[in-house]
Amino acid sequence: MGKPSAISERELTAALEQAVVRRIGEPRYRLWFDRHTRFSWDDNQLTVGVPNRHFEEWLHKTFHDALAAAAREVFGRALAVRFVIDPRLFQAARREQAEVKAPADVPDAPRGKLPPFSRDPKGSAFAPASKKPAPTVELTTAKEPPTSPKRARRWRRLSEFVVGPCNRVAHASALSVVEAAGEGPNPLVLHGPVGTGKTHLLEGVYAGVRRSHPDWRVCYATTEDFTNRFVQAMRLGKLGAFRKHFRECDALLIDDLHFLAGKKATQEEFLHTFDALLADGRQMVLTCDCHPRLADDFTPELTDRLLGGAVWGLTPPDADVRLAVLRSKAGAGRDAPPDEVLRFLASQLRGNIRELEGALHSVGHYACVAGRPPSVALAREALADLLRHAVRVVRLEDVDKAVRAVLRLESGALQNKGRAWAVSHPRMIAVFLARRHTASSYAEIGGWFGGRNHSTAVAAEKKVRLWMQDDAELALGERRVRVREVVERAERELLR
Numbered sequence: 001m002g003k004p005s006a007i008s009e010r011e012l013t014a015a016l017e018q019a020v021v022r023r024i025g026e027p028r029y030r031l032w033f034d035r036h037t038r039f040s041w042d043d044n045q046l047t048v049g050v051p052n053r054h055f056e057e058w059l060h061k062t063f064h065d066a067l068a069a070a071a072r073e074v075f076g077r078a079l080a081v082r083f084v085i086d087p088r089l090f091q092a093a094r095r096e097q098a099e100v101k102a103p104a105d106v107p108d109a110p111r112g113k114l115p116p117f118s119r120d121p122k123g124s125a126f127a128p129a130s131k132k133p134a135p136t137v138e139l140t141t142a143k144e145p146p147t148s149p150k151r152a153r154r155w156r157r158l159s160e161f162v163v164g165p166c167n168r169v170a171h172a173s174a175l176s177v178v179e180a181a182g183e184g185p186n187p188l189v190l191h192g193p194v195g196t197g198k199t200h201l202l203e204g205v206y207a208g209v210r211r212s213h214p215d216w217r218v219c220y221a222t223t224e225d226f227t228n229r230f231v232q233a234m235r236l237g238k239l240g241a242f243r244k245h246f247r248e249c250d251a252l253l254i255d256d257l258h259f260l261a262g263k264k265a266t267q268e269e270f271l272h273t274f275d276a277l278l279a280d281g282r283q284m285v286l287t288c289d290c291h292p293r294l295a296d297d298f299t300p301e302l303t304d305r306l307l308g309g310a311v312w313g314l315t316p317p318d319a320d321v322r323l324a325v326l327r328s329k330a331g332a333g334r335d336a337p338p339d340e341v342l343r344f345l346a347s348q349l350r351g352n353i354r355e356l357e358g359a360l361h362s363v364g365h366y367a368c369v370a371g372r373p374p375s376v377a378l379a380r381e382a383l384a385d386l387l388r389h390a391v392r393v394v395r396l397e398d399v400d401k402a403v404r405a406v407l408r409l410e411s412g413a414l415q416n417k418g419r420a421w422a423v424s425h426p427r428m429i430a431v432f433l434a435r436r437h438t439a440s441s442y443a444e445i446g447g448w449f450g451g452r453n454h455s456t457a458v459a460a461e462k463k464v465r466l467w468m469q470d471d472a473e474l475a476l477g478e479r480r481v482r483v484r485e486v487v488e489r490a491e492r493e494l495l496r
Contacts, residue, residue, distance in 0.1 A: 010041040012074060014040055014161035016046075019070035024063060031231065032059065036093075037088050043326045046071045046079045049086030054363055056083045062265060090212075093226050093236060158204035162225050162328060164321035167197055174201045177285060178208030181216075183253060187274075187284035188216035189257075192314030193492045195352025198287040201254050205285050211253055216250035223259040247276040251283040257306075258289045261297040272306055284309075291485040294406065316486060317353060322346040325353055329360055337363060337374035344376045348387055359383055394437040394494055396448045402493035406486055407476060410453040417450045424450075425474050429483065432464035437450045 016039055021029045038049035039058070050056045050069065059067075060083050064387075071079040155295075158178065165169050170190050177188055190198050206220045221229075226246070235244035246252065252273070262265050277284055288295060291313065292306040317325065323346040330336045337360075345359055367374045368380035380387065400414050407426050414430050416423045427449050434445045442461075446452035467474075467483040474481055 012041075015074045016070055016468075019073045020063075020066060023066040023070060027486045032063070036089065038089060038236065040309065041071070041075070042080065044080060046075075046081050048083045049082065049089055050087040051134060051235070052085060054234055054237045055241055056085060057085055057233055058265075094121055097121055155207040156200050156384045157207055158201070159198060161204060162202055162324045164317060164324070166315045166317050166321055167192075167201075170197075170201060170314050173310055174205050174285070175208075177205050177283060177315040178212055178449055181209050181213065182281050186278060186281075187286050187289060187304050187306065187309040189286050189292060189309055189311045190314065191288045191311065193289060193316065195354040196314040196316060197353065198314060199255055202255055202285060202287055206253055206272075209283070213250065217248075218251045218253065218463075219246060219249040220253045222255045222259050226254065226270065226271075227259070227263060230269050243273070246273050248279075249282065251285075252277055253285045255287050256289070258295055260302070261295060263301065267299050267302050271299070271302055271305065274302075278305075290489055291482065292480060292484055293481050294489055295449050313485070313488070316350070316492075319346055322349070322353075322356055326356055326360060329357055335364075337379075341374050341376055343381050344379055345383075348383075353392060355386075359386060369381075396434055396438060396440055396445065398449070398494055399430055399434045399437065399490075402490040403433065405493050406489045407481075414449050415451075421474075425476070426462050428460040429490070431460040433487065435461050437491070437494060 008127070017029070020033065035056065040047045040049070046067065046347070048059065050059060059366060063268065064081055067081045068078070069383070071430050075223060119414065120414075157169065158175055161167075161171055170192075173184075173188055174190070176184050190201055192198055202220070206218055209218050210218065233239050260270060271348065286306070288306075292298065292303050292311060298306075323342060326342040326346055327339070330342060340358075341363065345356065345363070349356055349359055361373055363379045363382050367378055370378065372378055403409070403426055404413060409426060413423065414426075430449050431445055431452075434440060434444070434449070438445075440448075442454040442457040446454060446457035449457075464487075466472075466484065468487065472483050474483060
């Protein structure tokens with residue numbers, strides 16, 4: 001084919017870009033191709049210019065087939081796909097590297113300072129007011145002007161965690177890591193919905209291990225940090241330094257592991273990091289919003305590794321724990337609201353701990369603005385909207401939707417009258433949840449879920465109750481899931 005004109009070359013380039021986008025998605029195209037690659041072609045070959053060898057290897061491994069298919073669509077014939085290092089892109093990457101310091105080049109924080117691969121994790125209200133603040137750590141960033149004041153943050157401790165039935169085992173397992181890091185089950189995986197204290201426990205492990213092992217390098221990062229720094233290391237050709245940082249630490253603590261869902265490349269990198277640390281007996285503590293078996297889009301290999309350690313859940317706090325948390329946050333000073341106000345909040349608000357803490361702040365601010373002392377009547381005024389939405393009527397269709405969302409079932413699946421386990425077991429779980437969370441009769445519930453009668457619904461509820469008592473697992477397709485995990489996750493869906 002002859003060399004196209006300038007206009008037609010631009011049109012062909014645009015068509016090729018769109019064909020690639022259709023195959024890999026616009027976010028991935030922007031991340032790996034936009035401004036980082038250059039296309040050229042001849043009769044037999046599509047050449048993809050890249051900035052460095054890491055890019056060359058990665059794009060060939062990950063996107064070769066998509067590029068070949070896109071070229072076939074645009075040019076009407078099969079072209080070989082070749083990746084080459086483009087001098088202009090190489091120089092552009094070097095300039096970017098000089099302007100933005102690569103994350104793996106950031107020196108390790110001295111003892112007592114924030115690890116370099118960290119940012120402030122999400123807070124939790126499981127931290128009671130303390131008269132004697134714990135030591136703080138300094139947070140510094142590469143771009144911060146030398147004249148700006150250093151920001152300090154306080155790592156919460158395990159001794160400050162409010163313990164109850166909803167989190168007792170998870171708290172005890174975190175303590176065991178501090179007392180004997182690397183000697184127990186590895187990794188430790190803590191899972192539960194937002195606002196139940198996972199990040200507090202992770203921070204407590206970090207602070208405790210640093211105190212008990214001052215010579216250790218303990219790395220704390222969120223999954224977002226890990227992902228962003230992995231991508232930047234790929235772009236700048238700094239994978240070696242990135243891997244050295246994460247794979248040669250003495251303990252690795254990762255928050256919000258569920259953000260790896262769907263990111264197969266990052267999961268693969270994390271899996272290699274996981275294996276390297278496990279082989280050396282290095283301690284790992286990870287948090288996730290659900291049990292690994294229920295995590296969406298985790299690779300089977302990653303799920304298998306996570307299940308090889310200790311997996312403990314945290315659930316929303318009961319009334320006693322909610323009251324204990326409110327008392328700890330309110331403190332004992334003369335400005336603290338009366339205990340009757342705290343009891344009122346604990347009984348009326350059944351969401352996560354952050355919601356409780358926000359409500360406490362709202363009552364205090366409203367009292368200040370109104371010039372009135374805190375009282376139950378004032379709390380009702382201040383939180384009128386929140387209290388109105390806190391009482392929610394759960395319908396059978398809500399239960400249906402929640403169970404289908406957790407088990408990834410199609411619409412109408414729970415109305416199916418089939419007797420196969422893949423249908424009947426989820427339907428029985430839905431019946432159990434409907435009895436627990438709705439005012440519907442057995443006949444109404446059985447009629448909704450598969451057209452069953454009163455006695456069938458009664459039997460289904462009893463069966464699920466036995467499964468939960470025995471901590472049973474069920475086979476759903478290629479997965480095996482714990483009944484208790486399915487029920488707890490569906491209940492969290494109902495509370496949204």
